[in-house]
Amino acid sequence: MSRVLSGAGGGKVSEAVRRRVEEVARRLGYRPNLIARSLRKGKTNTVALLLPDIANPWFGAIASLVEQSLHRHGYTLMLANSGEDPDREAEYLALLPQKGIDGLIVAPLLRSRKALDQLLPEELPLVVFDRPVPGVKACVSTDPAQQTGILADTLERVGVKKVAMVSGPAHIVTHRVRDELIARRFNVIARHEGPAQQETGRQAFIRFLSLRPDAIVCTNNFLGEGVIDAIEKIEDPPIIACYDQIAMMHLLPLPIVCSVQDVPLMSEKCVELLLAQLEGRPGPAEPIELQARCVTNQRFQSLSPA
Amino acid sequence: MSRVLSGAGGGKVSEAVRRRVEEVARRLGYRPNLIARSLRKGKTNTVALLLPDIANPWFGAIASLVEQSLHRHGYTLMLANSGEDPDREAEYLALLPQKGIDGLIVAPLLRSRKALDQLLPEELPLVVFDRPVPGVKACVSTDPAQQTGILADTLERVGVKKVAMVSGPAHIVTHRVRDELIARRFNVIARHEGPAQQETGRQAFIRFLSLRPDAIVCTNNFLGEGVIDAIEKIEDPPIIACYDQIAMMHLLPLPIVCSVQDVPLMSEKCVELLLAQLEGRPGPAEPIELQARCVTNQRFQSLSPA
DNA sequence: TTGTATGCGTTATCAG
DNA sequence: CTGATAACGCATACAA
Numbered sequence: 001m002s003r004v005l006s007g008a009g010g011g012k013v014s015e016a017v018r019r020r021v022e023e024v025a026r027r028l029g030y031r032p033n034l035i036a037r038s039l040r041k042g043k044t045n046t047v048a049l050l051l052p053d054i055a056n057p058w059f060g061a062i063a064s065l066v067e068q069s070l071h072r073h074g075y076t077l078m079l080a081n082s083g084e085d086p087d088r089e090a091e092y093l094a095l096l097p098q099k100g101i102d103g104l105i106v107a108p109l110l111r112s113r114k115a116l117d118q119l120l121p122e123e124l125p126l127v128v129f130d131r132p133v134p135g136v137k138a139c140v141s142t143d144p145a146q147q148t149g150i151l152a153d154t155l156e157r158v159g160v161k162k163v164a165m166v167s168g169p170a171h172i173v174t175h176r177v178r179d180e181l182i183a184r185r186f187n188v189i190a191r192h193e194g195p196a197q198q199e200t201g202r203q204a205f206i207r208f209l210s211l212r213p214d215a216i217v218c219t220n221n222f223l224g225e226g227v228i229d230a231i232e233k234i235e236d237p238p239i240i241a242c243y244d245q246i247a248m249m250h251l252l253p254l255p256i257v258c259s260v261q262d263v264p265l266m267s268e269k270c271v272e273l274l275l276a277q278l279e280g281r282p283g284p285a286e287p288i289e290l291q292a293r294c295v296t297n298q299r300f301q302s303l304s305p306a
Numbered sequence: 307m308s309r310v311l312s313g314a315g316g317g318k319v320s321e322a323v324r325r326r327v328e329e330v331a332r333r334l335g336y337r338p339n340l341i342a343r344s345l346r347k348g349k350t351n352t353v354a355l356l357l358p359d360i361a362n363p364w365f366g367a368i369a370s371l372v373e374q375s376l377h378r379h380g381y382t383l384m385l386a387n388s389g390e391d392p393d394r395e396a397e398y399l400a401l402l403p404q405k406g407i408d409g410l411i412v413a414p415l416l417r418s419r420k421a422l423d424q425l426l427p428e429e430l431p432l433v434v435f436d437r438p439v440p441g442v443k444a445c446v447s448t449d450p451a452q453q454t455g456i457l458a459d460t461l462e463r464v465g466v467k468k469v470a471m472v473s474g475p476a477h478i479v480t481h482r483v484r485d486e487l488i489a490r491r492f493n494v495i496a497r498h499e500g501p502a503q504q505e506t507g508r509q510a511f512i513r514f515l516s517l518r519p520d521a522i523v524c525t526n527n528f529l530g531e532g533v534i535d536a537i538e539k540i541e542d543p544p545i546i547a548c549y550d551q552i553a554m555m556h557l558l559p560l561p562i563v564c565s566v567q568d569v570p571l572m573s574e575k576c577v578e579l580l581l582a583q584l585e586g587r588p589g590p591a592e593p594i595e596l597q598a599r600c601v602t603n604q605r606f607q608s609l610s611p612a
Numbered sequence: 613t614t615g616t617a618t619g620c621g622t623t624a625t626c627a628g
Numbered sequence: 629c630t631g632a633t634a635a636c637g638c639a640t641a642c643a644a
Contacts, residue, residue: 014613031427035344035406036637039620044341046405054385055370057363064361067387071394076401079360079385081373088377095382099352100341121337228554248534253559320629342621345636 038100046076047274048096050089050106052172053196054081056222058244058263059107062129065267066105073275075102084109084169084195093119103274107131109172125277129270131173132287138277139287140269142261144174147292148181151241151259154294155186155215158255159306160239162189164213166204166223168196175219178243182217189213201226208238215239221246221258228252239300243292255300259292266290344406352382353580354402356395356412358478359502360387362528364550364569365413368435371573372411379581381408390415390475390501399425409580413437415478431583435576437479438593444583445593446575448567450480453598454487457547457565460600461492461521464561465612466545468495470519472510472529474502481525484549488523495519507532514544521545527552527564534558545606549598561606565598572596 024030038044047070051059067077080096082089089109093116096104103125110116113135120126129140155163163186168175170193182188190211194200201223208216216238218224224242231237237254240246249256269288276283330336344350353376357365373383386402388395395415399422402410409431416422419441426432435446461469469492474481476499488494496517500506507529514522522544524530530548537543543560546552555562575594582589 017614031400031404033345033406033637034401034404035341035350036620037639038341039339039345039622039636040638040640042620044405053370054360054373055363055366057361057366060361060363060366063385064359064387064389067360068389076398076405077386079369079387080383081370081385083370083374092382094337095340098337098340099350099382225553228557231557247531247553248558251534251537251559252554252557254557323630339621342636343623345620345638346622346624348636 035100044100044102045074046078046101047103047105048078048080048101050080050082050092050096050104050108052082052084052089052107052109054079056196056220058221061263062267062270065264066271069268069271073271082109084172086110090119097121097124103127103278105129105270105274108133111171111173125274127270127273127277129266137285137287138273138283140266140273141287141289142266142292143289144177144181147243147259147261148178148185150292150294151217151243151257152182152185154257154296155217155239155241157305158239158300158303160186160214162187162213163215163217163241164188164190164204164208164211164238165192166201166216166218166227167191167193168200168219168223169193172196178219186215186217196220196222198222198226198229201228202230205230213238215241218242220244224256224258228254228256239303245295249295249297252297253299255297255303257294257296257300259294261292262290341406350406350408351380352384352407353409353411354384354386354407356386356388356398356402356410356414358388358390358395358413358415360385362502362526364527367569368573368576371570372577375574375577379577388415390478392416396425403427403430409433409584411435411576411580414439417477417479431580433576433579433583435572443591443593444579444589446572446579447593447595448572448598449595450483450487453549453565453567454484454491456598456600457523457549457563458488458491460563460602461523461545461547463611464545464606464609466492466520468493468519469521469523469547470494470496470510470514470517470544471498472507472522472524472533473497473499474506474525474529475499478502484525492521492523502526503528504532504535507534508536511536519544521547524548526550530562530564534560534562545609551601555601555603558603559605561603561609563600563602563606565600567598568596 049066063079070077080092086109105127107130113133127138128136132139132141165188167179170176190208192204192207205227216227221242221244224246239255241257243259245258245260273283355372369385376383386398392415411433413436419439433444434442438445438447471494473485476482496514498510498513511533522533527548527550530552545561547563549565551566579589
């Protein structure tokens, strides 16, 4: 019975019986109970992806690509969203393994390996991305120095000296590091910090109105969109610099420069690293750091070099 | 033992034993196996949300809101993504219930109630949204006539006669209906159909270059962004009309009008309808239809009325 | 090759 | 109030 339906008879089942069983199964509309199977086999063929904000299109793109890739490998994706809330994240970190997952991919809010180990079962295959955690080897992120370096170089080339910063929460590594690295290269005349969402960008721009910075630097695309959305008059607009892509930037009537990460590659590496652990293969000895590339729009390109 | 840990002793457990059990549980790092619990209780406290495209920010926003709402009600969200692929959708429709979910919220590709019933267990609490399926009562969508009506009215008011259409796949109700309703109000001089993604919008605009329509109407925001992204020169730009919000539309140097749906309300209603079924309450007798509202940018507002 | 019995970790039930 | 035991649906080891 089980032998034929689960396919795993080891070839040790006669054609006659197989047909009879299959026929009856179909007639009765039999559906294997995968949760019973999981209990028995200790495997769920499900992988969880825990994101800080699924409303952010950047994470949406990651989710889409990871799902496709896992699906090709026979795994179902279980997507969870913490909304950048440490409590919800902790809850999911503890809950997801209990619900039965074979592995976890996460862009964590948590800062330490210890915190992760406390919540997660010791042996759970784990991949961290976007936000490296010290001590976690299975990790994919973008080289922060290179990422910010090309952005700062591009800004310097057109004579930017004074910048205003719009930053996501400092307790999130990516935002904090970007903020710090920019501060080393430019004179930061103003700074606005808040949730990494459009609304924060809007508020920041209003605060910066009278300051006339050479450029406004945002630690992610969502903040950048908020800033741009708040701009009303466009005479002598500031330069907008941000991380990751801004939609329709070519047509926007202000100079924009973005340091964009390689989303498809990052997604692919995440899945690769997780599958390696799931199949018992050895992962890489060190975290993977990808390269970013700089993109500018026409308005930016027509700026006169300093 | 179980009595204390599962909390469900019915108050029939002494303080002394409770403490002793809790102490030992903590010492051993005990974690309840929720998949065993699900098997026994026949309940998972998990709800699946099956989306056609999680990379589309509109669905991302829905996902985020639905997750928050379900979380407040003690359910975990399991998000799945079909990528607008009928086969993947069918697979998930069959798979998710087997994996153990208490209910399902879906924006389906499928067109018929029969097709759904074939894949889904009969008794599974189900909510359909965005894309109504005939015969499914638990359904939340936006009134198509009203939605398109306000868009067409706004366009007519500025003298639009000839439009070019950029449409998502015709087998998806929302795209087909929007396309048809627009065609009844305007002279459609060109039409480009393809996957509801930015790339399709870009290709469409290139095809429309020489036609000089009064407006380009897109059946969703993603297509609209693609069209705008493809526009290079902005002398005498066409009007862009689309469904749902386009980011930073106020600053874009061309007239834009959007008929936007109420995403928060739609998410809330989805959860409401599902919870009603989960708790055995009677749902509404008829599908719910929400109202859309029209938004224009400054460039559109400065157009002279016809 | 096929039938049968046991256990996966819980919870519910039934004695004690 | 508490301890033991069966059953959830499946896969596997073992017996036939």
